[in-house]
Amino acid sequence: xxxxxxxxxxxxxxxxxxxxxxVISLGIIFTLSTEIIYLILNTYLSKEVKNFLKFPRTLKxxxxxxxxxxxxxxxxxxxxxxYVATYIFxxxxxxxxxxxxxxxxxxxxxxxNALILVSFCSGTGSTICYLLSYYxxxxxxxxxxxxxxxxxxxxxxxxxxxxxxxxxxxxxTPFLPNWFINIASPHxxxxxxxxxxxxxxGVAPLSFxxxxxxxxxxxxxxxxxxxxxxxxxxxxxxxxxxxxxxxIILGKRxxxxxxxxxx
Numbered sequence: 001x002x003x004x005x006x007x008x009x010x011x012x013x014x015x016x017x018x019x020x021x022x023v024i025s026l027g028i029i030f031t032l033s034t035e036i037i038y039l040i041l042n043t044y045l046s047k048e049v050k051n052f053l054k055f056p057r058t059l060k061x062x063x064x065x066x067x068x069x070x071x072x073x074x075x076x077x078x079x080x081x082x083y084v085a086t087y088i089f090x091x092x093x094x095x096x097x098x099x100x101x102x103x104x105x106x107x108x109x110x111x112x113n114a115l116i117l118v119s120f121c122s123g124t125g126s127t128i129c130y131l132l133s134y135y136x137x138x139x140x141x142x143x144x145x146x147x148x149x150x151x152x153x154x155x156x157x158x159x160x161x162x163x164x165x166x167x168x169x170x171x172x173t174p175f176l177p178n179w180f181i182n183i184a185s186p187h188x189x190x191x192x193x194x195x196x197x198x199x200x201x202g203v204a205p206l207s208f209x210x211x212x213x214x215x216x217x218x219x220x221x222x223x224x225x226x227x228x229x230x231x232x233x234x235x236x237x238x239x240x241x242x243x244x245x246x247x248i249i250l251g252k253r254x255x256x257x258x259x260x261x262x263x
Contacts, residue, residue, distance in 0.1 A: 018139035044078035056100040066107040091125020094179035106214020123200035134186035171202025
């Protein structure tokens with residue numbers, strides 16, 4: 001065996017060891033986090049809610065859970081703690097379910113309060129995912145996502161001067177999966193501050209649509225009369241329409257920047 005082949009084998013073994021270590025560490029963190037979430041829910045939710053407690057998958061599930069959570073036996077602060085902890089947990093490990101939690105937030109706290117809360121939870125959870133990737137994810141990314149990382153790095157390099165706007169654009173649009181942006185960003189020079197605030201603002205437009213659906217469920221449950229053409233609804237729809245234009249405007253800006261560099 002030549003020295004070069006020996007070094008290659010040692011590097012391969014070292015990478016495999018690093019991957020195994022990372023996977024085990026992430027598994028331990030995930031298990032502990034799951035136990036903490038279970039403990040929080042079991043401690044702060046009333047017996048009435050526990051009877052109905054299941055992750056909402058439909059609007060009907062949201063309505064049932066909303067009725068249970070707003071019962072007289074529940075402390076509003078405890079409900080808030082459980083909501084925030086669960087949302088951050090899902091975002092930290094890129095698990096599905098945040099859409100229905102956003103809808104539930106709209107039923108519990110109304111559009112604007114829920115929007116701030118959801119943006120905070122999304123930013124915090126995604127940043128935890130960012131940090132987990134930074135400290136534990138490099139061997140896994142190096143082995144399985146290196147080509148994809150190289151392609152995205154080229155895009156990032158073209159938008160370094162407007163990196164904050166570019167990450168907002170990516171968080172608003174479906175061009176890249178959210179989980180990939182979370183785990184790739186720390187290894188491609190996206191600072192944690194830029195990442196957090198870009199996520200905070202980037203998730204807001206789409207989240208607001210989900211939250212508004214929850215707010216509508218709440219208002220329908222409060223009264224049998226529901227008028228769509230109100231000042232609040234008109235303002236809300238207008239803001240959603242404006243927010244929907246953000247990715248288009250940013251996309252055209254980035255496209256023009258690329259063309260100018262090519263030219």
